[in-house]
Amino acid sequence: xxxxxxxxxxHAEKSDLWAxxxxxxxxxxIARALQVPGSRVHHVLAGAGGIVxxxxxxxxxALRMEEREEISRGIAAGDSARRIAARxxxxxxxxxxxxxxxxxxxxxxxxxxxxxxxxxARRPKRCRLGAHPKLRYLVAGRLAADWSPEQIxxxxxxxxxxxxxLRVSHETIYRTLFLQARGxxxxxLIAHLRTVRRLRRPNGVAHSTGLRGHIVDAVSIRExxxxxxxxxxxGHWEGDLLCGGKNTYIATLVERQTRxxxxxxxxxxxxxxxxxxxxxxVRQLPLxxxxxxxxxxxxxxxxxxQFTVATDVQVYFCDPQSPWQRGSNENTNGLLRQYFPKKTPxxxxxxxxxxxxxxxxxxxxxKTLGFQTPAQRLDAVLQ
Numbered sequence: 001x002x003x004x005x006x007x008x009x010x011h012a013e014k015s016d017l018w019a020x021x022x023x024x025x026x027x028x029x030i031a032r033a034l035q036v037p038g039s040r041v042h043h044v045l046a047g048a049g050g051i052v053x054x055x056x057x058x059x060x061x062a063l064r065m066e067e068r069e070e071i072s073r074g075i076a077a078g079d080s081a082r083r084i085a086a087r088x089x090x091x092x093x094x095x096x097x098x099x100x101x102x103x104x105x106x107x108x109x110x111x112x113x114x115x116x117x118x119x120x121a122r123r124p125k126r127c128r129l130g131a132h133p134k135l136r137y138l139v140a141g142r143l144a145a146d147w148s149p150e151q152i153x154x155x156x157x158x159x160x161x162x163x164x165x166l167r168v169s170h171e172t173i174y175r176t177l178f179l180q181a182r183g184x185x186x187x188x189l190i191a192h193l194r195t196v197r198r199l200r201r202p203n204g205v206a207h208s209t210g211l212r213g214h215i216v217d218a219v220s221i222r223e224x225x226x227x228x229x230x231x232x233x234x235g236h237w238e239g240d241l242l243c244g245g246k247n248t249y250i251a252t253l254v255e256r257q258t259r260x261x262x263x264x265x266x267x268x269x270x271x272x273x274x275x276x277x278x279x280x281x282v283r284q285l286p287l288x289x290x291x292x293x294x295x296x297x298x299x300x301x302x303x304x305x306q307f308t309v310a311t312d313v314q315v316y317f318c319d320p321q322s323p324w325q326r327g328s329n330e331n332t333n334g335l336l337r338q339y340f341p342k343k344t345p346x347x348x349x350x351x352x353x354x355x356x357x358x359x360x361x362x363x364x365x366x367k368t369l370g371f372q373t374p375a376q377r378l379d380a381v382l383q
Contacts, residue, residue: 009034009044017044018052049178050199062117063090063098068110071095075105128168129176130184135166139173143189146338147364149173154371174200194338215302218317221294221325228292231257234381235291237313238329239278241269241300242336244346250354251278252336254329255289258377259369261332261361263354274300279310286382292316294326335361 009017013034020030027045031038058064063071067088074084081099085092099105102113129136135156142152149170160166176184177193178200228236234257241249251264251274264281267273282290294316295301304315318325339357340346362378365371 009040014044017041021045021050022052045199049175051175051178056118056121059121062121063094063114065110065114068098068113071098072108072110075099075108127176127184128172132165135168136184138166139168140185140189143173143177143185143192145364146192146360148194149177150367151365151371154367155365158371194335215297215299215304215317217305218297219315221316221318224292224294224316228256228294233291234258234378235289236294237292238294238326240296240326240329240333241266241274241298242333242340242346243342244340245343246345246347248346250340250346250349252329252333253278253281253293254332255374255378256328258374258381259328259332259366260374260378261358263336263358265349265351265354269300271300271302275303275307275310279307282307282311282313288381294318294329296323296326332361 017030017034020033025033027038027041031041034041067090070088071084074087081095082092085095088095098113099108102108102116129139138156139152142155143149147155152173153168153170156166156168173185177187177190224236227233234255236256237253238256239251239253242252243249247269249266249269251266253262253264254260262281264277266277278293282293290311290313292314293307295304296318297320301307301315301317304317308314323330336357339360340349359375362375363373365373369377
């Protein structure tokens with residue numbers, strides 16, 4: 001029976017669609033290239049969770065299209081199944097089963113039989129998380145605590161080194177989340193990912209723009225001690241402001257060696273307010289954790305000399321438009337967007353709430369720390 005409704009994509013169109021998606025094109029660009037509505041492209045992408053499907057391959061043991069055509073010709077010539085099988089170098093039972101499952105000798109058509117064979121071959125195996133309840137429980141619990149799939153995968157290896165059944169790759173976790181047809185993880189857990197998307201993007205490029213002004217007597221990052229560059233000694237920090245809606249900000253500090261983070265409530269973005277708030281928090285740190293601070297070219301640190309006098313911490317400034325020189329801090333600010341989405345006013349959050357969010361970050365394992373937590377690394381430094 002013919003299918004009703006709008007026609008689907010051909011094999012070539014689907015291949016082109018996924019190739020463009022993998023290359024990083026957006027839905028509207030793909031739809032424009034294929035000359036179809038964007039909703040049709042989104043429907044295909046959403047069905048696979050944005051994950052490029054694996055290429056289907058025919059089993060070497062399965063009948064090929066040309067073999068089915070030979071069977072069809074043999075039937076038309078009145079040959080027996082045994083004679084047809086001999087020409088194909090196949091067992092006779094292979095031919096008889098092929099005929100039985102595709103309408104018999106009177107109704108057999110090679111093209112239809114090949115299409116039905118492809119449809120019957122769709123027998124997906126039960127996913128790993130669906131087959132292992134204990135593993136599914138551990139993964140779901142950590143996702144609910146805002147751990148990333150990669151953190152969960154690394155933590156399982158450390159926590160259960162002798163139990164290979166409690167192993168799962170971060171890619172499998174992502175696939176199980178985005179492909180809800182697997183039925184192992186609830187879709188509500190997607191909300192705990194750092195970027196709450198319904199489709200997984202193969203590529204994503206973050207751009208940094210904008211010019212920063214001149215700061216009087218700024219000390220360049222190139223003059224920072226070598227011990228800060230190679231993270232050999234604790235106490236070297238990176239800092240920046242996290243911007244919220246209605247011109248509100250919080251300050252973020254990240255220790256380079258341990259990745260330990262601090263969040264600081266700010267009454268305003270002016271240099272006096274920022275320097276005062278930072279000085280108050282930095283003075284509470286042990287002396288061995290007060291060595292240097294690396295900042296960008298924002299005017300909120302124009303009064304950096306007052307900060308150095310108050311804390312005995314030298315401030316170094318990055319080169320213009322070079323956010324990668326404060327990579328740990330940039331990464332942390334990206335993690336914080338999970339809790340403080342863009343355009344969310346930040347003035348309503350208390351310092352105690354900011355401390356709770358910092359605690360969440362500091363007790364989550366990091367791949368760069370061998371899946372230890374920043375809090376564990378900091379405790380080891382202070383002992």
